[in-house]
Amino acid sequence: MNRFLILGTALAALITGPAFAQEPNKLLNASYDIARELFAAENEAFIKVHPGVTIDQSHAGTSKQARAIVEGLEADVVTFNQVTDIDFLVKQGFVSKDWQKDFPNSASPFYSFPSFLVRAGNPKNIKDWNDLVRDDVKVVFPNPKTSGNARYTYLAATAYAREAFGGDEEKVEAFVKKIFDNVPVFDTGGRAATTTFVERQIGDVLITFEAETRGIAKQYGADKVESVIPSVSLLAEFPVAVVDKVAKKHGTETLAKTYLDFLYSEEGQRVAAQFGHRVHDEKVKAEFSKEFPEIRLVKVDDVFGGWDKVQKEHFASGAALDKLYGSR
């Protein structure tokens, strides 16, 4: 099905390609799965300020989106949830090498972190990462192999364990493995994991971005679920970039930049905050200060030595993550 989609998009792009070139007021934003509602709202706000502009959205897992772009999806900008997926586009020559310098905060307009969602009243009294290894706790998060969201969860648990065990790698490994052993179902994406937890009533705690836990809590109500913020978590950045190769072809370079800049504007930040993302704009931050409790966040660069290293040591085929599964 996916093949068809890519083939179809490629074909459509081939046919409409020249038409696009004469339409520099139209953008395609390729984004990750659970950002659908967020960008629908952002686009609406953007068009209010820049009338006559059309922003099309495309949503799927970020790695899938990156692959689709290389295979012919003509996205002018990408708004992903993982740095590695933009790095892949850099390697393929679609995005300029120093994209992280093009926009503030390493090209990440807002941020979030893996957080917990538990059943109403928190019956299992789950407060922090070390509660997840208990025998009586079932943990739900998607498959880190198919979900960027879950990769952050894996890294956050590892980061917590490294602090807790003072770098005793064996203990860290056993800790993370125990959490994985407590997972009854690996869904392929964040939203599917939400369904498993909320609708199918499986598991005692769901781990996903804070932005998502807040959304779920709002949607399902406090009598069903409540969100719990752990003592420490991992900073999850949502990097954005102009896909230079496509934008150049479409003549949309300026518009693409304006669009991404808008995400940093007060209005853009407010929309992001409304959708549960933490933002950098001081004024918006103050507005929402009550909704976002303080948390200590660690960075991938500090704990793991950067995304390249993470990719090689943890996520590559046969690396640390595969060993966790392999031993069960």
Next chain:
Amino acid sequence: MKRNVLPGLRLSLGVTLFYVGLIVLLPLAALAVKAASLGPSEYWAIVSSPRSVASYKVTVLAALGATIFNLLFGLALAWVLTRYRFPGRRLVDAMVDLPFALPTAVAGISLTALFSANGWFGSVLAHLGITVAYTPLGIMIAMCFTSLPFIVRTVQPVLEDLDPALEEAAQSLGGSDWTIFRKVILPLLTPALLAGTSLSFARSLGEFGAIIFIAGNQPMSTEITALLIFIRLEEYDYQAAAAIASVLLITAFVMLAITNWMQARALRYTVKG
């Protein structure tokens, strides 16, 4: 110059080969080329890794179970639909095609809702100590659902065309019902059953959408091969994905070759018999 009986044979043959090449062979060739860019030892390491082997096991065993179930149940369904007249028969007949028409993801979601511990079936089965959702059993049920029409739809026309005179003759010779079924009807049905079975099995091997919802997707236990291919792609590992995909492709191909051969034998037997 020798003339063909059919006019325009050469043209139609050309068009046929062109389309088969373009639509079937070309994508498969692309897959083979991707897989071939690996060395033989790398290829072997990927397709024989414990995780891959575990996924083949789950997929093949579940597909076998689903196919056997469909063989029995599909035959019974085809039998009832052709031999009996009852109210709502046409509706049931139309429903058989539903799994064909339905996006398999829809099937996956509804089956999961039914069989999960708080679903209609799941809550009853849970009392009996049987869990279906997120176990290999769930995978099997999803496969059963998506591949059922293959057997019904291949057997049904043969049953419909079966000459009643054959059965009457057997009856007049004193054959019991069971003997008639075994010696007269079953041999005639065998080629169709084989074709349906192999299609159903091949479809089960490749099913993805319906299964990923109901399988727990746990590596080494409930991870199907199609999901493993998807995972390798997510890692930007095209070659490994292609290598594992080629295993499915070869399996499906061998399956079809074997059943074709068996069908040919069965046909010869019926013609002679």
